Amino acid sequence: MTAKKKEKQRQMMTNVSVHRCVCHKRTSLGPLSFHSNVNGRLITLSDGGRRATRDESSFRHGLVFSARPVQIQEKLRLRVERSTKNLHGSLRVGFANVLPEETTLPSMAVPDLTNSSSLYAAAILHEDTCYPGSETEFWIDRYARLWTRSSDGTKSFQPTALNIHGPIWAMIDIYGQTSAVMLLGSKKKDRLYTYRSCPALKHNKHTDDNNYIYKDINKETLKRLNKPMSMQIHESYNTGTEAFDSEDCVVCRSEKPNTLLSCGHKCACTPFAMKIILV
Template sequence: MKKQNSYENNEGASQASHRCSWRCLGPLTFHTQAVGDMVCLSHGHQRAERNKDTFRNGLVFSSRPLKVQERLRLRVEKDFFKWNGSLRVGFTNVSPSGRSLPLPSMAIPDLTNTPGHWAAALPESFCPAGAELEFWVSAGGSIYISGNNGTGLKLLTGVDLSRPLWALIDIYGQAYSISLLGSEKQGLVCRRSCPAAEALLPPDCDNQLSLAPGVSGLEEDCDEDMETSEGTSCVVCMTKEARVTLPCGHRCLCSQCSSKVSQQFGTCPLCRHQISAPHVQIRRVPVLV
């Protein structure tokens, strides 16, 4: 199974620092570096799938810390009744970027026996294929889960709120494929994470960013990028001219797709080099006088 060699998440430079508006909680995906040995990520790092021939080695984490009362939403995509038990969910004060690989094989007891980890097993009835659920930590330090039918359960108490909290999910037992649907925080105004991009990656489980022709969600709402012939086109939309040179030297994106790739992934789609400040190169048409 191919694993990503390196990815500098910076815990906020390309993720939490971005805001679409004051209502935006920031982008949210699965962390691309701290991934269980039997898990592969796809669909823009918003789907995580464990090898169904094993019931463990399915740990994943959120790409950024979550706020108190921020509800993380999941959908179970596939299940397999060869195994007993199902998802384990919780939170951790330990940054995913600082974890050594390989990760422990199970959240319970491998992680929960060490400081800074809180996780609980979900009932199998909460996790059939197609089920959507959300979990969060309350202002009192308790973890709650809510399922499809609105039934809520208190999973555990005693979470330390004095430090940042990343969500942890153990794709365990029967549920072996899940999608991250984003998050929301209720209040006077409901705040949400950035909308999930649709089908940014094919479901081929390779943990690599591989943007395909005809990507949905990348609207062409300006005309500063011209359509171009084959060979110089943007690797995302495949129609406009690639006029953005990334820090790694690859000139592979149009300006419209460049901003979206930078915000959602933070890496070059060709070589995975981190994007800091892309250098936009635009051809100027001389004005005849």
Template structure:
């Protein structure tokens, strides 16, 4: 009886044990931060002083994997500046950087070797919006806003060395909350360590904002938007499975059907 009570207590506290499906803890790096940045909530919330539009650089606490999607929520923004978030990757470890950091990711860092970054358009970065970004197997940087279609930002990232995520809290964006990461593979979905629920409380009414955004945004036609294959994240999904999900390209569909036999989304037999 005492053993059962102890087990229930651990469950109620939401204890977490890292296993194969866990990508490990993920926060902003504690030392390599811009001159105007303050970290809180265990290194998950990064806030830039509104006095300037720059000096808002932060980096991931660990290297990230190819196709590991980092998810951010825009907590606060301010009018009066142009531009918003800039996201990207770097092969330079945060521990090897000298302080103070450069004032901007673009062009201060992107003009040096081992840095790749691009801006997310202002209209995507509303308060309460959630942004995902990742680097693909072909070295392309993509982002997705509020669970929408992927948008190609840049190409040419060197994958031969470990990569750290790089975020520039720029312009109108004042603070972002790191919500974790996710990586989908043929064997299943892996996530970073879960974040305690009390740290996820938003600063804004996200339900209202997200509903408004999803119904009113117009996406720039010049950006490359596609429904990507959930397995390779590179080719458009062109195969509709028996369950009705159109989520795989032809090459990946052949492998999934032969080696796994279930839909990657609903796990229905295919």
């Protein structure tokens, strides 16, 4: 390996360490958000870098990347937040072996990036699966196959030429009728544990009780959880949601709900339940 390649590898690994999780959980994959400095010219980030919105003046220029490299078999979950019926085409999801900072962003991932180099791979999602509220999982396996799973459970894969032994970044093209998406987190299973991405980018230690408090908690969600249970159930019924039957924490949408709240429901993970109680 030449000195230049060694230096590039060192820079890549430095980039990995910058995004290590600071909550010190053994099963944490680290925080997951969109890259703040490398995205299409019509993209705006919000919600701590987890929501990406493309200006609807064009169906293109909606490329975004993950802020950190992802792992093999790390399944990223993405929700469509907004779409328009005036345009054709839909979301593209995939991965890149190239540092986002070293990528010259074209207007589209497919075919601009995928046809130009084997270091990029993306799958085109069908328009019928990309409607507001729909969720998609995508990941790369140890055979360099790009997998996708839609809201109805349908799975598909395509082979890629990606190098799974080097750093890999998630790549999403908010294209066509899809104009806004939210990163819901990621998880990776092995024989003993389920590893999950951290729900917050910043953690602040509470000096009184030695617990971690998250300052970027969604205020609307917190307000909803603090309402009387009868009102929450009424709102859930009216909106067609099933918040209290969810397998995930209703706040972070990534950890398992494991703490009983004063209302008598177990719908939040421990860190966010503590935040709710202390507010």
